[in-house]
Amino acid sequence: MSVAKQKENSEKISSNTAKLVLVDDEPGLREAVQAYLEDSGFTVHVASNAKQGLELVDQKQPDLVITDVMMPQVDGYQFLKLLREDPRYKALPVVFLTARGMTSDRIQGYQAGCDAYISKPFDPDELVAIVGNLLNRREATKTVPADGETPDITELASQIAEIKSLLTGRTGIPQSPSPIKVDLTPREQSVLDLVAQGLMNKEIARRLDTSVRNVEKYVSRLFSKTGTNSRTELVRFALEHGLTK
Structure with missing residues (x-):
């Protein structure tokens, strides 16, 4: 994707400068994903484990969370469960990043409540597209009534x-x-x-x-x-x- 096209897409999907929290215990991947998302117009706060991730979510009130699944102590499934137990984050979009790409793993992820499941290695453009789509859908459901008409x-x-x-x-x-x-x-x-x-x-x-x-x-x-x-x-x-x- 060209830089101009990437900028055009990011302006569309992050016009409100969406805030993201990225949780991953691999420094190299974490830094690379953060850099690409920030180049695409997002504000990205990073954490190296689930505990830090929960603290960041409370502090930053992000529009979306991206998390690795395979993490020590508290894995992605437990992290998501803790998020969903808080009424403020029941509708918060969560994207799983993981090296486990079997169909059974993906099913488990969706059953746990994630909104998207991306297997490593992945195309960063695909991640940006998924993040943008989830944010746009969330924005649309919040600003337009379910029946599509102005409420009385x-x-x-x-x-x-x-x-x-x-x-x-x-x-x-x-x-x-x-x-x-x-x-x-x-x-x-x-x-x-x-x-x-x-x-x-x-x-x-x-x-x-x-x-x-x-x-x-x-x-x-x-x-x-x-x-x-x-x-x-x-x-x-x-x-x-x-x-x-």
Whole structure:
């Protein structure tokens, strides 16, 4: 692939400067994959083992994780299991890189919950294409309702009001939030507070004096950080864990 074509493709699939976490215990391969992904426009944070990988995921809140399967102490399957046990990362795309390419190995990987399984050695262009496809699909499912139509703002506001009512209970006193901590930027917090009021992206953009596209990006990040897939799920999660009022 030419440098110009590679740049063109990377601009399409990483226009939001997607953040990736790469976990691999082989320094040479880790550095090579990191360099290629960064040349393709991604921001890549690396870890040499699963423990470091989990810490990085919590710190960086990536859009996608790439991990080796065969690692000492905690392998890729256990690493993925630990990720999926956290509600924030249930929908986080995970790509397996492994030297084990048998059909049974691939089946095991997909049954474990990975989104793509790439056998070593692999073409780095294929990895970039898979990463881009997963990111684009995730973005599309978060910004477009399942039925392809704009949600009714009155219905959404009603659902949010019902969620708030259920969570406060008859006493009107909110339930104590769980100890889950989600680090939000000031702008993400502002967007979350407005989403919790039942506002749609156009109205939020007007309130914050920004573009609808930027609001979509912040809402997508909120979905990623909370492991939710819809605005109502996001609001419920935020209320349950004291992220908004």
